[in-house]
Amino acid sequence: MSRVLTRFDEFPRHQIGNTFDTVVDGSQHWSDGFYFTMGDDAGRVAWFMGFRLHLNNDVLDAFTCVSSGGRQHNMRWSRRLRPRIDELECGPISVEIVEGLRTIRLRCDSNEYGQAFDLLWEGVCPPFLEDHVQVFVNGRLHSDRTNYDQTCKVTGWIEFGGERVVVDRWTGVRDHSWGIGNQTGGPRTTVIAPPVQPSPPPGLRQ
DSSP states (O other): OOOOOOGGGGSSOOSSSSOTTSOSOOOTTEEEEEEEEEEOTTSSEEEEEEEEEETTTTEEEEEEEEEETTEEEEEEEEEEOSSOTTOOEETTEEEEEEETTTEEEEEEOOOTTSOEEEEEEEESSOOEEOOOEEEEETTEEEEEEEEEEEEEEEEEEEEETTEEEEEEEEEEEEEEEEEEOSSTTSSOOOOOOOOSSOOOOOOOOO
């Protein structure tokens, strides 16, 4: 396996003897990412978004959903994670960590789904770190996950269904989780992204 440096490797925060391009657990259900949800005080608009890196499957995916006026507006994007692992972008959606544990900016350019947004999420309190949870089923590690949650005030705008809605300090909650989840990534599967280059043939083992 070729070793790859990422921008995070510049920081002295390594937890294993490899680069940030890899994780220590080989599970195909290991992932790391965000979930955002918000709504206006009148209850007219509900909005949420997911953004996850599936490091052992070499996939990054993102989705949004807007519910308003009895209708739901959805979109989903997916791309190969590497070699652009440093870029928190998926299709027209991007995540910018302005200040860790405090401020995040979400953007989406106009696209064929008719959705777009530019949202600044600012924490109104420190994140709440949930208990680290490990679940074993029949002696096998089934989930191993950490979450933290943060209440935020959200400003900016969203577009959907030909309408632009100003987001004026709406209440939002964001979640960041990583590890092996019970549900994240769908049902148990052996499917992963095909290799960019085929593996070399095995050598003689004696």
